[in-house]
Amino acid sequence: xxxxxxxxxxxxxxxxxxxxARIVAIVSGMVAGFGLFAATLWLVIKGGPNVGQNLxxxxxxxxxxxxxxxxxxxxxxxxxxxxxxxxxxxxxxxNFLARRRSDRP
Amino acid sequence: MASAVTSSPGTEERTVIVGAGPAGLTxxxxxxxxxxxxxxxxxxxxxxxxxxxxxxxxxRMDIGGHRFFTKVREVEALWHEILGEDxxxxxxxxxxxxxxxxxxxxxxxxxxxxxxxxxxxxxxxLSYLYxxxxxxxxxxxxxxxxxxxxxxxLFEIFFKTYTEKVWGMPCSEISAAWAAQxxxxxxxxxxxxxxxxxxxxxxxxxxxxxxxxxxxPRLGPGMMWERCADLAASHGLKxxxxxxxxxxxxxxxxxxxxxxEGSDGKTRHEASSSLISSMPIGHLVRAMDPxxxxxxxxxxxxLRYRDFLIVGLIVERAELFPDNWIYIHSPEVRVGRVQNFKxxxxxxxSDPSLSFIGLEYFANQGDDLWSLPDDELLKLGAAEAQTIGxxxxxxxxxxxxxxxxxxxxxxxGDYETHLRVLRDWLDxxxxxxxxxxxxxxxxxxxxxxxxxxxxxxxxxxxxxxDLWSINEEQSFHxxxxxxxxxxxxxxxxxxxxRQTPSRVEGSAAELLKDAFASYDEVALGGAVGITAxxxxxxxxxxxxxxxxxxxxxxxxxxGNYFFGYGVSWPGLAVGMAEAGVFGFGLGWVGAKLINHxxxxxxxxxxxxxxxxxxxxxxxxxxxxxx
Numbered sequence: 228x229x230x231x232x233x234x235x236x237x238x239x240x241x242x243x244x245x246x247x248a249r250i251v252a253i254v255s256g257m258v259a260g261f262g263l264f265a266a267t268l269w270l271v272i273k274g275g276p277n278v279g280q281n282l283x284x285x286x287x288x289x290x291x292x293x294x295x296x297x298x299x300x301x302x303x304x305x306x307x308x309x310x311x312x313x314x315x316x317x318x319x320x321x322n323f324l325a326r327r328r329s330d331r332p
Numbered sequence: 333m334a335s336a337v338t339s340s341p342g343t344e345e346r347t348v349i350v351g352a353g354p355a356g357l358t359x360x361x362x363x364x365x366x367x368x369x370x371x372x373x374x375x376x377x378x379x380x381x382x383x384x385x386x387x388x389x390x391x392r393m394d395i396g397g398h399r400f401f402t403k404v405r406e407v408e409a410l411w412h413e414i415l416g417e418d419x420x421x422x423x424x425x426x427x428x429x430x431x432x433x434x435x436x437x438x439x440x441x442x443x444x445x446x447x448x449x450x451x452x453x454x455x456x457x458l459s460y461l462y463x464x465x466x467x468x469x470x471x472x473x474x475x476x477x478x479x480x481x482x483x484x485x486l487f488e489i490f491f492k493t494y495t496e497k498v499w500g501m502p503c504s505e506i507s508a509a510w511a512a513q514x515x516x517x518x519x520x521x522x523x524x525x526x527x528x529x530x531x532x533x534x535x536x537x538x539x540x541x542x543x544x545x546x547x548x549p550r551l552g553p554g555m556m557w558e559r560c561a562d563l564a565a566s567h568g569l570k571x572x573x574x575x576x577x578x579x580x581x582x583x584x585x586x587x588x589x590x591x592x593e594g595s596d597g598k599t600r601h602e603a604s605s606s607l608i609s610s611m612p613i614g615h616l617v618r619a620m621d622p623x624x625x626x627x628x629x630x631x632x633x634x635l636r637y638r639d640f641l642i643v644g645l646i647v648e649r650a651e652l653f654p655d656n657w658i659y660i661h662s663p664e665v666r667v668g669r670v671q672n673f674k675x676x677x678x679x680x681x682s683d684p685s686l687s688f689i690g691l692e693y694f695a696n697q698g699d700d701l702w703s704l705p706d707d708e709l710l711k712l713g714a715a716e717a718q719t720i721g722x723x724x725x726x727x728x729x730x731x732x733x734x735x736x737x738x739x740x741x742x743x744x745g746d747y748e749t750h751l752r753v754l755r756d757w758l759d760x761x762x763x764x765x766x767x768x769x770x771x772x773x774x775x776x777x778x779x780x781x782x783x784x785x786x787x788x789x790x791x792x793x794x795x796x797x798d799l800w801s802i803n804e805e806q807s808f809h810x811x812x813x814x815x816x817x818x819x820x821x822x823x824x825x826x827x828x829x830r831q832t833p834s835r836v837e838g839s840a841a842e843l844l845k846d847a848f849a850s851y852d853e854v855a856l857g858g859a860v861g862i863t864a865x866x867x868x869x870x871x872x873x874x875x876x877x878x879x880x881x882x883x884x885x886x887x888x889x890x891g892n893y894f895f896g897y898g899v900s901w902p903g904l905a906v907g908m909a910e911a912g913v914f915g916f917g918l919g920w921v922g923a924k925l926i927n928h929x930x931x932x933x934x935x936x937x938x939x940x941x942x943x944x945x946x947x948x949x950x951x952x953x954x955x956x957x958x
Contacts, residue, residue, distance in 0.1 A: 244849035253464050287883035288874060304454050307461075313863055317919075320859035325852040 243325050252315035259310025264303035270294050346370055347792050348590050348602060349569075350577045351610030353381025354778045355768035357560040357571070358410070358785030359608045364567020366793045371602070372561070372569060373592050375576035378554065379561045381610070381768070382739055383778055385554025386644070388732045390682030392552045393644045393690055395736055397657050397671045399424070400547035400556075402779035410782065411547060414560050418550040420677060425654050429720055430489060430661040437659060439490070448489075459485035474506035494661045497668040498694045499638055499742065507743040550679050553778075577611065580619045586763050606792045608785070610768030612637070612738055613754055624757055631753035634746055635773055639702060640739035642671075643691040643713035645731040647723050652687045658720075665716040666701065667691045686729070691717060697737055706733040741773040755800065765791055765799060772800065850927045857920035864915030865908045872904040 263285075270279040271294060279294025286292045289305040347363055349356045352374035363370045378384045386393045400419070402408050411419055428435040433447040445453050460483030468476040474495065478487045487503075495503055549555040561571045572592075578599065579591030587607040593599045609616050614632035617624055624632075658670045671690035673680040681688050691713040695701040704712070710733065714725035741747070751773055758764060765788035769776045772784065780802050787797040868890070875884055876899065884899045890907065891897045894914070897907035 243852050243855075249464075253461055257461060257465075281886065284883040284886055287878065287880040288871070300451065300454055304450070304457065307457065313867060316863045316866075317859045320862055321852075321855050321919075324855035324858045328852060328855055 243329055245325065246318035246321050248315050248318035248322065251318040252311040255314025255317075256307040256309075256311030259313075260303045260305075260307030262310075263306030264299050267294055267299040267302045268296075271296060271299065344369065344603075345605040346603060347606040347608060347789075348373065348577075348604035349608045349610075350590070350616075351381060351768060351771070352376075352379040352557065352561060352571045352573070353610055353768055353781065354383050354557065355610045355771060355781040355785040355788075356381075356608065357557055357564060358782040359767060359789040360564035360569040360571070360785075361410075361414075361560055361567070362786050362789035363792060364564050364569050366789065368789070368793060370569045372564070372571040373575040373577050373590075373602075374571055374573050377573050377595075379571060379573070380554045380557035382640075382736055383553040383557060385552030386732070386734055388644060389646060389730060391644075391646060391673070391686070391688040392554070392680045393642070393673060393688060393732075393734070394552045394554075394671065394676065394680075395642060395734060396640065396692060396739070397669070397676065397690070398548075398553040398778060400549070400553075400778070402777075404779050404783055406786065407779045407782050408547075410786075411556065414563065415549055415556055418555065419547050420550055421545055422548045422656070422676060424544050424546055424656055425675070426657050426659070427655055428490065428494075428659045428661055430493075432662075434658070435490075452485075456483060456485045456489075459483035471508050473504050473508055474511045475503035477508035477511040478503075490661065493663050494659055494668065497660075497666070498740070500694060500696055500699075501742075501744075505744065507745060507747070509743055509748070548676050550677055552673070552677065552680055577609075578619060579621050580607065580609075580616065581621050582761065582764075584622075585761060587761060604763075606763040606765070608765045608767055608788045608792070610766075610771040610781075610785075612770040613751075613758075613766055613773050616766065616771070617754055617757070628753055628757045631750040634750040635754075636742040636744055636747070637738040637770070638740040638742055639695050639697050640736045641693050641695055641702065641709070642734050642736070643693065643709050643731060644734065645689045645691070645710070645713055645717070646681075646729045647687045647689055647727050648685070648729050649687055649723060649727055650685050652689065652723055660720065662720070665719055666693060667713070667716045667720075668694050670717070670720070670722065687723075689717065689722070694740075702735070709733045738770055741770060741775060743775070747773065763792075767799065776802075850930055851923035853920045853923040853927070856923040857916040857918075860919030860922070861912040861914075861916030864918075865912035868907050868911040869904055872899055872907060875899050876901065876904070 266282060270282060283294045292298050292301050292305060347368060347370035349360050349370055349372040352372050356372055357379065360370060360372050382395050383398050384395060400411055426437045428437045435447045436443045463480055463483045467480040471477050471480060475487060478491050492503055499506055574595035576593045577590050578593045580587055581589045587604050589601055589603045591599050592602055614635045617628060617632040623629065652672060655672060656675045660667050660669060669692040673688045673690060693701055710731045714728045717723055718725045758766060766772055767784040767788050768781045783802050784799050787799050791797055871887060875887060888899050894907050894910040897903050897910065
């Protein structure tokens with residue numbers, strides 16, 4: 228059993244965490260994808276005049292995207308890709324910077 | 333069976349090789365080079381085993397399509413030694429046909445996306461995400477193994493139907509070992525990375541790859557084995573065709589002789605100082621005299637095989653399709669794969685105005701497909717080719733059917749147990765070596781079978797090489813990594829990856845490190861800051877460079893938080909700096925909060941540890957943590 232003054236325990240408490248880039252990318256991709264999907268769908272279901280006139284502006288970044296049933300699926304894909312890219316980027320950069328910092332003398 | 337028996341000549345050292353396929357003939361050639369005597373007995377009337385070439389109406393047909401590709405340098409050198417200039421370098425093109433669409437194979441993302449459509453692609457992506465988050469815990473079967481790596485939907489499209497055609501059983505009954513061996517370390521992310529970084533690595537180092545090229549004999553694979561048999565004969569090891577080994581006599585420790593049945597039905601007795609057998613391992617065991625114990629016989633009967641038949645059609649059209657072969661995943665037709673032999677080598681057809689097509693069907697001996705008369709199979713082949721849209725049935729001039737029993741050893745749930753029993757019993761013989769796909773009941777490619785043949789011959793000459801390690805340590809995968817191309821060992825210590833997945837075992841400290849490691853605040857701040865800064869830069873630049881200005885007012889609202897920011901080039905520079913600082917702060921605070929929570933858990937654990945240590949001291953013995 229590990230004790231508080233064991234070198235291994237000291238090592239445990241001083242270890243710097245690493246992010247699993249793939250997991251972070253998947254989670255942030257899912258959050259962003261389903262977020263945009265739900266936001267789009269909510270406006271479509273709510274209906275009314277000029278449905279999603281603001282959210283629809285995202286087509287400037289996402290070609291083909293619109294606040295419609297089909298657009299919600301496309302938004303899911305785009306949101307997931309964007310979220311995954313951002314998540315992967317944060318995790319990758321973090322691991323790189325943390326490694327560089329821990330390698331310093 | 334006729335009973336005439338002829339006596340064997342003398343008692344000199346002479347190895348009997350059973351089977352003139354790649355393993356048997358390679359062994360024969362190697363024995364000849366080592367100055368050993370021997371003889372090859374082949375039951376068929378052609379050499380090459382399932383790598384033979386059948387000649388029909390002046391055209392040549394490969395029984396299945398055999399690319400000559402290997403990572404084993406010795407085998408590659410041998411191919412060149414045997415065929416020299418007759419070993420051509422051919423371009424590979426292969427596709428998958430599924431539900432009226434052709435997909436490039438190996439898969440290319442853009443092509444696959446076009447073929448699947450946006451909705452199916454979204455379904456594939458979601459299914460992959462689901463598999464990553466909730467993988468199937470028990471990976472014992474093929475469907476679980478592949479679904480965990482590619483997602484269920486991709487498994488259903490690109491693996492399920494074809495695999496079930498090939499093996500004739502549900503993927504849920506196929507052992508994961510087969511997938512682990514054939515697909516190796518590939519998963520969806522690796523596949524996509526390979527597709528995007530074709531022939532390159534992130535570090536820019538060139539990966540030697542023969543995915544797009546392969547070697548092929550000018551007149552088909554049979555040419556390799558016809559010439560290999562001639563070379564072995566020139567060393568004194570003759571191949572006897574239509575000679576089936578029906579009995580193997582032994583004294584419990586060594587094989588002494590074999591009974592060989594000729595085409596005339598007569599059986600002759602041949603002395604054997606060593607035996608290299610590529611006959612199905614179960615048949616070998618059952619041919620042993622005296623017979624093995626009942627459990628060994630039971631295991632021999634338990635091994636299963638998949639049989640194969642090919643419908644060869646000569647079509648009156650010069651060009652049909654550009655592929656060497658097409659995988660037919662569509663469940664509407666029974667054909668599993670279509671070969672265009674002319675695209676393997678132009679000399680496979682006698683007349684350039686014709687094409688020679690092979691439609692491959694996977695069957696079990698005695699089933700409805702296997703039992704169909706040849707003329708019915710020819711009609712079925714022509715009709716299914718028309719259904720797929722390859723050519724019209726009335727363009728077929730003539731055709732033939734070739735049946736190839738026991739083409740594939742089946743990896744079912746019991747095969748490992750049965751094989752272990754057989755191996756343990758056969759290991760008791762000093763001078764018996766099993767080689768080849770059926771000899772070892774292993775889904776070897778040609779190169780692995782040849783390596784087994786080489787090893788067996790060297791063992792006859794006194795070496796002590798492990799034939800069963802081949803294809804466990806030698807990789808099948810088509811890509812050659814740079815370090816492997818240079819002959820260096822990989823970081824795993826061998827020249828290739830292991831055959832089956834293995835779990836990394838960590839110490840308690842490693843696991844605790846994972847659980848209690850704290851986050852580097854500066855690193856997380858930096859990562860979020862850089863990402864936020866770049867994201868804002870990209871978002872702004874897209875609007876500045878594009879023609880769609882509708883989103884400009886929306887993005888400009890960020891100016892409420894980032895002073896001086898606007899959708900302009902100077903605004904971009906200001907926004908980047910401020911988003912960077914903001915992101916850094918966000919990441920730094922986030923890491924601080926996480927670390928505080930971890931520290932709280934850590935203090936709690938330390939308190940528990942202190943209590944346990946005190947109790948241990950009071951008790952004077954071990955206290956188990958609960």
